[in-house]
Amino acid sequence: MKFESQRVAKPYFIFALMLFVGQILFGLILGLQYIVGDFLFPYIPFNVARMVHTNLLIVWLLFGFMGASYYLVPEESDTELHSPWLAKATFWVFAAAGVATILGYLLVPYGELAELTMNHLLPTMGREFLEQPTITKIGIVIVCLAFIYNIGMTVLKGRKTVINMVLITGLVGLAVFFLFSFYNPANLVLDKFFWWWVVHLWVEGVWELILGAILAFVLIKVTGVDREVIEKWLYVIIALALISGLIGMGHHYFWIGPGPYWLWLGSIFSALEPVPFFMMVLFAFRVVSQRRHQHGNRVATLWALGTAVMAFLGAGVWGFIHTLAPVNYYTHGSQITAAHGHLAFFGAYAMIVMCIISYAMPIMRGRPQGNPAVAQKLETFAFWTMCISMLGITLALTVAGAWQVALQRLPESGALSFMNTQAKLIPVFWVREAFGLVFATGLVAYLASFFVGQKAAVNTYVVETHATEAAGEFKAQGACCGSCK
Amino acid sequence: MSEIFTKGMARNIYYGGGFFFLLLLVGLTLDTLRELPQRDHRENITESVARGKAVWEENNCIGCHSLMGEGAYFAPELANVYDRYGNGNEAAFAQFMQSWMAMQPLPTEGRRKMPQFHLSKEQVDDLSAFLIWTSRINDNDWPPNREG
Numbered sequence: 186m187k188f189e190s191q192r193v194a195k196p197y198f199i200f201a202l203m204l205f206v207g208q209i210l211f212g213l214i215l216g217l218q219y220i221v222g223d224f225l226f227p228y229i230p231f232n233v234a235r236m237v238h239t240n241l242l243i244v245w246l247l248f249g250f251m252g253a254s255y256y257l258v259p260e261e262s263d264t265e266l267h268s269p270w271l272a273k274a275t276f277w278v279f280a281a282a283g284v285a286t287i288l289g290y291l292l293v294p295y296g297e298l299a300e301l302t303m304n305h306l307l308p309t310m311g312r313e314f315l316e317q318p319t320i321t322k323i324g325i326v327i328v329c330l331a332f333i334y335n336i337g338m339t340v341l342k343g344r345k346t347v348i349n350m351v352l353i354t355g356l357v358g359l360a361v362f363f364l365f366s367f368y369n370p371a372n373l374v375l376d377k378f379f380w381w382w383v384v385h386l387w388v389e390g391v392w393e394l395i396l397g398a399i400l401a402f403v404l405i406k407v408t409g410v411d412r413e414v415i416e417k418w419l420y421v422i423i424a425l426a427l428i429s430g431l432i433g434m435g436h437h438y439f440w441i442g443p444g445p446y447w448l449w450l451g452s453i454f455s456a457l458e459p460v461p462f463f464m465m466v467l468f469a470f471r472v473v474s475q476r477r478h479q480h481g482n483r484v485a486t487l488w489a490l491g492t493a494v495m496a497f498l499g500a501g502v503w504g505f506i507h508t509l510a511p512v513n514y515y516t517h518g519s520q521i522t523a524a525h526g527h528l529a530f531f532g533a534y535a536m537i538v539m540c541i542i543s544y545a546m547p548i549m550r551g552r553p554q555g556n557p558a559v560a561q562k563l564e565t566f567a568f569w570t571m572c573i574s575m576l577g578i579t580l581a582l583t584v585a586g587a588w589q590v591a592l593q594r595l596p597e598s599g600a601l602s603f604m605n606t607q608a609k610l611i612p613v614f615w616v617r618e619a620f621g622l623v624f625a626t627g628l629v630a631y632l633a634s635f636f637v638g639q640k641a642a643v644n645t646y647v648v649e650t651h652a653t654e655a656a657g658e659f660k661a662q663g664a665c666c667g668s669c670k
Numbered sequence: 671m672s673e674i675f676t677k678g679m680a681r682n683i684y685y686g687g688g689f690f691f692l693l694l695l696v697g698l699t700l701d702t703l704r705e706l707p708q709r710d711h712r713e714n715i716t717e718s719v720a721r722g723k724a725v726w727e728e729n730n731c732i733g734c735h736s737l738m739g740e741g742a743y744f745a746p747e748l749a750n751v752y753d754r755y756g757n758g759n760e761a762a763f764a765q766f767m768q769s770w771m772a773m774q775p776l777p778t779e780g781r782r783k784m785p786q787f788h789l790s791k792e793q794v795d796d797l798s799a800f801l802i803w804t805s806r807i808n809d810n811d812w813p814p815n816r817e818g
Binding site for chain 2: 218219221222223226227230231232233235236294295296299300304305308310311312313316347369371372373374375376377378413416417420421423424427428431432434438439440441442443444445447448450514515517518519520522523593594595596597600601602603604606607
């Protein structure tokens, strides 16, 4: 770690992981509700559990992105963070607002929450993923502004590296497109049209810039490969992401009102969306194969490679299988959509946050060469457990979706009703729930990896410090963490 | 990548390409906004339809149902619920909605449950008006059949 102020990232990462645990717990509840329809009813109805599950995801990823930015921007800019105090203050504001909102979902019926927060003054609630009370949305905007101001001022006074510029473009885009969440006209078609300007332009647009920047940063650090090479790749990947993704938004405009030319535009451009993710896989593996040094934090490298592969599978392959209009006509809003959503969010965004945590957390805890071997071993086990079980969840949901389409969508006469179809899918939903439990096990192992090998760590450092001092290298730092690259 | 393809070129593709396609998106959006009135029949958005949308939102219906295929996938699609149960008769559909909403939650054990929302008669009528209007949006003929 180069600058003391990078340390403000720590509470962001810790809180992100706490919310992640909540997300998975509610995921398990939801999975069971798909099988036992009245599980926990009326205490936690499905809509409440789902809202908690998806909102926790969004918020923990935002915490992760913020932590990542606070960690990497000072280092990239080669200067202290503009205001560590502001970063700490916004952490507590965001955490308090997030917790209050989730408690609101759980403790009060949604209708009452809408009344309590005076939704009628500026109605923004009750739309998928944007369920937060208007007051929470305003809070998110204020927190984002303070965050971008802090990051922006740091970049302005320091080095303007490519990673910094790409990251800040992504963050500004994130804040700007969120403003569309305040536009909620009585016309459902307009509402839906611009709702996608938040949702699609986040996950298939500006978030990809953030993902690319974080991945490039970690790769520079763990491989020591020349910045020039990595920056060129980064530019190409995000250029392709925007070129395919902006008009690729058309794949959401097939069946919600806009005209038929979107069927063509959406199909063609979104069919290209896997390309940047494939480039990301090539990029990650090539850079790692050309590495200049073997960083002691091997599991961080594994996360970087894993993120590229799983993002390609989830966002790229699973997006492609249902993105062409003639296919999407039958799969739209089926369990196929759910399959894609799970693997894409995990592979691209959950994993990039765990990747930067895996790299940065040990450094912030005084372990520049990564966690002790025993901890890395456990983290590696957690990595594979979570990746494989998420693939299992995705495959199960894909089978459920294909079956659903065959029973409910394809037949021109004698199609099964929605509810009867769902009853037929219960065996597959059991498989999904089982993989969900395996995922939870992986998560427990992941969290445990932060606490094992504490004693061993101290010993290793003593040895390593002596060794490097003897070699006359890196005297001040003890060992190279890649921060000086 | 080869030396002929420089970082400067990559940067220009990013900024140039990103900016060009953002402009194209804005242009296509303007064109779509011009075309939409013929497709969404906004002249039929009455006070009741608008109130119905608010009832839909303030009870988080999208948390279980889908509407034009978007939302949760736990409960039936409702953009075509009028086509499914209305038989082209608005009054009959509104009547059906009144009794259906009053019946919830259904007592069948193990079945997915819809909560009792304690809506007033007017609120349920507004909801019906909203769903009837929604069913008439030109959505390129989705869903494939009446089951949604």
